[in-house]
Amino acid sequence: xxxxxxxxxxxxxxxxxxxxxxxxxxxxxxxxxxxxxxxxxxxxxxxxxxxxxxxxxxxxxxxxxxxxxxxxxxxxxxxxxxxxxxxxxxxxxxxxxxxxxxxxxxxxxxxxxxxxxxxxxxxxxxxxxxxxxxxxxxxxxxxxxxxxxxxxxxxxxxxxxxxxxxxxxxxxxxxxxxxxxxxxxxxxxxxxxxxxxxxxxxxxxxxxxxxxxxxxxxxxxxxxxxxxxxxxxxxxxxxxxxxxxxxxxxxxxxxxxxxxxxxxxxxxxxxxxxxxxxxxxxxxxxxxxxxxxxxxxxxxxxxxxxxxxxx
Amino acid sequence: xxxxxxxxxxxxxxxxxxxxxxxxxxxxxxxxxxxxxxxxxxxxxxxxxxxxxxxxxxxxxxxxxxxxxxxxxxxxxxxxxxxxxxxxxxxxxxxxxxxxxxxxxxxxxxxxxxxxxxxxxxxxxxxxxxxxxxxxxxxxxxxxxxxxxxxxxxxxxxxxxxxxxxxxxxxxxxxxxxxxxxxxxxxxxxxxxxxxxxxxxxxxxxxxxxxxxxxxxxxxxxxxxxxxxxxxxxxxxxxxxxxxxxxxxxxxxxxxxxxxxxxxxxxxxxxxxxxxxxxxxxxxxxxxxxxxxxxxxxxxxxxxxxxxxxxxxxxxxxxxxxxxxxxxxxxxxxxxxxxxxxxxxxxxxxxxxxxxxxxxxxxxxxxxxxxxxxxxxxxxxxxxxxxxxxxxxxxxxxxxxxxxxxxxxxxxxxxxxxxxxxxxxxxxxxxxxxxxxxxxxxxxxxxxxxxxxxxxxxxxxxxxxxxxxxxxxx
Numbered sequence: 036x037x038x039x040x041x042x043x044x045x046x047x048x049x050x051x052x053x054x055x056x057x058x059x060x061x062x063x064x065x066x067x068x069x070x071x072x073x074x075x076x077x078x079x080x081x082x083x084x085x086x087x088x089x090x091x092x093x094x095x096x097x098x099x100x101x102x103x104x105x106x107x108x109x110x111x112x113x114x115x116x117x118x119x120x121x122x123x124x125x126x127x128x129x130x131x132x133x134x135x136x137x138x139x140x141x142x143x144x145x146x147x148x149x150x151x152x153x154x155x156x157x158x159x160x161x162x163x164x165x166x167x168x169x170x171x172x173x174x175x176x177x178x179x180x181x182x183x184x185x186x187x188x189x190x191x192x193x194x195x196x197x198x199x200x201x202x203x204x205x206x207x208x209x210x211x212x213x214x215x216x217x218x219x220x221x222x223x224x225x226x227x228x229x230x231x232x233x234x235x236x237x238x239x240x241x242x243x244x245x246x247x248x249x250x251x252x253x254x255x256x257x258x259x260x261x262x263x264x265x266x267x268x269x270x271x272x273x274x275x276x277x278x279x280x281x282x283x284x285x286x287x288x289x290x291x292x293x294x295x296x297x298x299x300x301x302x303x304x305x306x307x308x309x310x311x312x313x314x315x316x317x318x319x320x321x322x323x324x325x326x327x328x329x330x331x332x333x334x335x336x337x338x339x340x341x342x343x344x345x346x
Numbered sequence: 347x348x349x350x351x352x353x354x355x356x357x358x359x360x361x362x363x364x365x366x367x368x369x370x371x372x373x374x375x376x377x378x379x380x381x382x383x384x385x386x387x388x389x390x391x392x393x394x395x396x397x398x399x400x401x402x403x404x405x406x407x408x409x410x411x412x413x414x415x416x417x418x419x420x421x422x423x424x425x426x427x428x429x430x431x432x433x434x435x436x437x438x439x440x441x442x443x444x445x446x447x448x449x450x451x452x453x454x455x456x457x458x459x460x461x462x463x464x465x466x467x468x469x470x471x472x473x474x475x476x477x478x479x480x481x482x483x484x485x486x487x488x489x490x491x492x493x494x495x496x497x498x499x500x501x502x503x504x505x506x507x508x509x510x511x512x513x514x515x516x517x518x519x520x521x522x523x524x525x526x527x528x529x530x531x532x533x534x535x536x537x538x539x540x541x542x543x544x545x546x547x548x549x550x551x552x553x554x555x556x557x558x559x560x561x562x563x564x565x566x567x568x569x570x571x572x573x574x575x576x577x578x579x580x581x582x583x584x585x586x587x588x589x590x591x592x593x594x595x596x597x598x599x600x601x602x603x604x605x606x607x608x609x610x611x612x613x614x615x616x617x618x619x620x621x622x623x624x625x626x627x628x629x630x631x632x633x634x635x636x637x638x639x640x641x642x643x644x645x646x647x648x649x650x651x652x653x654x655x656x657x658x659x660x661x662x663x664x665x666x667x668x669x670x671x672x673x674x675x676x677x678x679x680x681x682x683x684x685x686x687x688x689x690x691x692x693x694x695x696x697x698x699x700x701x702x703x704x705x706x707x708x709x710x711x712x713x714x715x716x717x718x719x720x721x722x723x724x725x726x727x728x729x730x731x732x733x734x735x736x737x738x739x740x741x742x743x744x745x746x747x748x749x750x751x752x753x754x755x756x757x758x759x760x761x762x763x764x765x766x767x768x769x770x771x772x773x774x775x776x777x778x779x780x781x782x783x784x785x786x787x788x789x790x791x792x793x794x795x796x797x798x799x800x801x802x803x804x805x806x807x808x809x810x811x812x813x814x815x816x817x818x819x820x
Contacts (some may be wrong), residue, residue, distance in 0.1 A: 037588055037594050037605065037607075038594070038605045039590075041607045133570050135583075136579035136580070136583035144394055144395065147394065148394060288607060290607060290608050291609060343607075
């Protein structure tokens with residue numbers, strides 16, 4: 036297929052997945068902010084969200100103060116923030132528009148209708164109706180787009196590039212969410228009672244609360260949560276599952292110059308496949324996740340070079 | 347001046363024309379609220395599917411719906427057959443003319459058309475002289491605008507031979523009518539139009555360069571901000587061909603390739619929806635970011651087919667239009683079946699004097715303008731607009747032609763005030779390759795403002811489904 040078409044499909048998937056994960060992250064942060072705590076530590080939490088996306092400076096240009104409402108507005112509806120949910124869904128729609136002939140009619144309509152609906156929602160109304168309802172809507176639209184994609188598209192390279200983009204983004208985003216929450220929890224993780232709520236909120240943010248209960252019989256512990264989200268291959272949002280999918284997609288789209296990118300993906304996958312959570316934690320989770328995100332970034336670079344801007 | 351308009355549905359005595367009888371019965375039985383509801387349903391569906399066009403001069407990326415009218419324009423079988431024969435004749439002659447002026451130039455040497463009119467025309471492309479194109483076809487897709495005047499006779503208003511658009515609306519309008527009013531399609535025998543993309547693809551495949559067994563066809567678009575982008579994606583998808591932009595293609599050793607995820611892939615036929623000037627920055631507009639460097643060279647070497655060919659603009663130019671009947675007589679030895687609109691050529695002093703004295707009655711058009719931009723409709727213009735145009739004509743008379751204001755026929759149309767007559771035209775699409783063909787009908791454009799004679803979508807025009815009946819009355 037055309038490299039440019041592949042590029043648009045890949046970014047359509049990345050932006051859609053990013054919007055969904057942003058909704059998940061903001062939702063869990065919002066839920067946590069409702070737990071009893073000092074205003075200072077609450078705002079620390081919101082500051083961490085900005086830091087996670089390297090957006091502190093951009094935020095400071097527009098807002099005086101880091102607080103719930105400002106950060107939510109900035110991350111949900113601000114068109115000036117290229118990483119806001121609105122900007123992501125807009126970018127997804129623009130990428131879809133550029134290749135709408137490659138998409139099935141249902142797919143284009145679900146992406147386009149998502150954008151049209153979003154555009155009609157004022158931030159004030161979103162807040163008034165309850166922000167969680169909005170996050171649920173974003174997750175549902177993303178699920179709808181994914182479902183329509185799987186349910187209607189031919190199993191050819193177009194679909195493979197969409198899946199590749201989605202997996203890469205999801206792996207990165209899960210690592211980010213985990214990194215941030217782990218960090219916050221370690222910082223003020225003294226009261227076991229609120230800890231339970233925090234860990235379960237984190238699990239819920241990646242739809243893993245019930246999964247945890249199913250997989251582990253023991254109480255929620257940080258090590259087990261990390262294991263579930265990093266190493267479990269059967270957990271669809273885990274780093275391992277994402278790496279596994281990336282390797283498979285790369286095999287399907289391989290060309291004459293992509294061997295090195297495939298090798299790197301293979302290495303990443305092997306490191307997750309054969310890892311033990313104790314070793315991961317012993318070396319420091321933050322370092323581990325940072326390394327993972329760097330490798331994902333390099334993979335994105337390689338994919339772009341080998342397939343998307345090919346000569 | 348009293349003007350008599352031809353009404354497509356009702357004759358001069360107020361009787362229904364027979365081909366509208368069954369439809370009129372149905373329409374009479376429809377409450378206005380139901381029609382309004384159906385129209386709203388159509389608007390929503392068009393928006394959701396994204397059948398929109400971008401408007402030049404407005405904020406970048408502005409997308410608008412082309413208003414769709416739910417009352418169809420109906421053409422009886424016999425009338426269509428006559429029209430089709432005339433269109434085939436005309437497009438055949440236009441292709442012969444293009445082949446001639448880029449080769450032997452016999453029509454010029456025979457003195458039927460003044461040489462300088464052709465050779466000094468900015469649309470004439472000297473790069474094309476002596477270049478042989480497959481089957482001698484230049485205008486693979488022609489969109490010929492037809493209007494019906496007061497007396498009921500049809501006239502050709504323009505031959506669009508460069509990158510005519512609108513065919514996607516023809517197909518989408520039909521789809522919409524079938525969805526909104528399926529019952530109408532069991533009451534009438536309406537010739538189908540949805541196979542147009544298949545015909546187009548087959549036509550493009552027949553003009554592939556010699557020796558290419560299974561040609562790769564692509565559609566070249568200027569990109570997502572072009573006013574007709576929806577149509578480009580629509581046709582590429584319906585034909586199952588890649589929709590490419592200039593940056594997706596490159597030329598090596600006079601061969602055109604597209605950049606794919608599996609490396610370069612050869613391209614044989616380019617259905618291009620990009621004007622000549624932007625095709626190749628090495629040969630034409632060097633600032634073009636939309637074209638493909640080296641494309642002209644590959645084309646001249648016969649390694650790729652462009653549809654339409656480069657240089658077709660010289661045949662649909664408004665200064666050449668008055669000579670089309672001559673072409674038909676010269677190349678085919680036939681009497682023209684379709685009428686030309688009488689045209690004053692303002693480069694001629696007598697014509698200029700007449701036109702300047704009659705501006706309020708006439709339509710004046712820029713020779714190289716298109717899309718309803720840069721024209722004066724005398725009867726609808728204010729005094730200052732006319733004075734302004736007079737000055738523009740005097741400054742460069744050879745840039746303009748003038749025609750009588752045609753009393754464009756009208757057809758009942760569902761507007762805000764209810765059902766009222768509105769003026770319309772018809773753009774049938776003629777496909778030429780190894781053979782010639784078309785789907786019955788075309789795109790009917792309707793001027794939605796009361797009294798307006800300008801049907802262009804950029805000027806507030808809408809569209810109607812066009813029915814060619816397969817038997818005389820129903």
